[in-house]
Amino acid sequence: MSxxxxxxxxxFENMIYLPMIIQILExxxxxIEISPFKLKGPYINIVERAxxxxxxxxxETNNYARRHNxxxxxxxxxxxxxxxxxxxNSYEDKRRYLNVRLRNRTEELMNIYFAKSGNQHTKGVVxx
Numbered sequence: 001m002s003x004x005x006x007x008x009x010x011x012f013e014n015m016i017y018l019p020m021i022i023q024i025l026e027x028x029x030x031x032i033e034i035s036p037f038k039l040k041g042p043y044i045n046i047v048e049r050a051x052x053x054x055x056x057x058x059x060e061t062n063n064y065a066r067r068h069n070x071x072x073x074x075x076x077x078x079x080x081x082x083x084x085x086x087x088x089n090s091y092e093d094k095r096r097y098l099n100v101r102l103r104n105r106t107e108e109l110m111n112i113y114f115a116k117s118g119n120q121h122t123k124g125v126v127x128x
Contacts, residue, residue, distance in 0.1 A: 049117030
């Protein structure tokens with residue numbers, strides 16, 4: 001039985017996924033900037049809006065973690081699993097995440113952030 005409360009788990013998962021998304025989006029932005037696209041601006045804007053939203057969510061997560069004495073430590077990684085140590089008020093829980101699941105969930109979250117960032121500026125667009 002885990003001694004870490006259920007309401008803390010989404011924050012621990014944010015502490016895992018959001019830094020990965022930030023790293024991916026920053027690399028993608030650099031790739032777009034040096035790519036031969038004629039119109040780079042729209043792509044960069046989408047990535048920037050998503051990146052800002054992710055950073056904002058990570059800041060909220062870190063504030064919550066600090067207030068609730070939460071810490072996440074990456075303990076190891078092999079070809080199949082990545083292991084994390086979740087610490088909440090001196091209680092510890094080791095969890096192993098399947099790398100394929102980490103990748104798929106990261107992609108899923110990126111799609112959510114892109115959808116959110118794309119919906120911000122569609123008001124007033126003429127539809128047929």
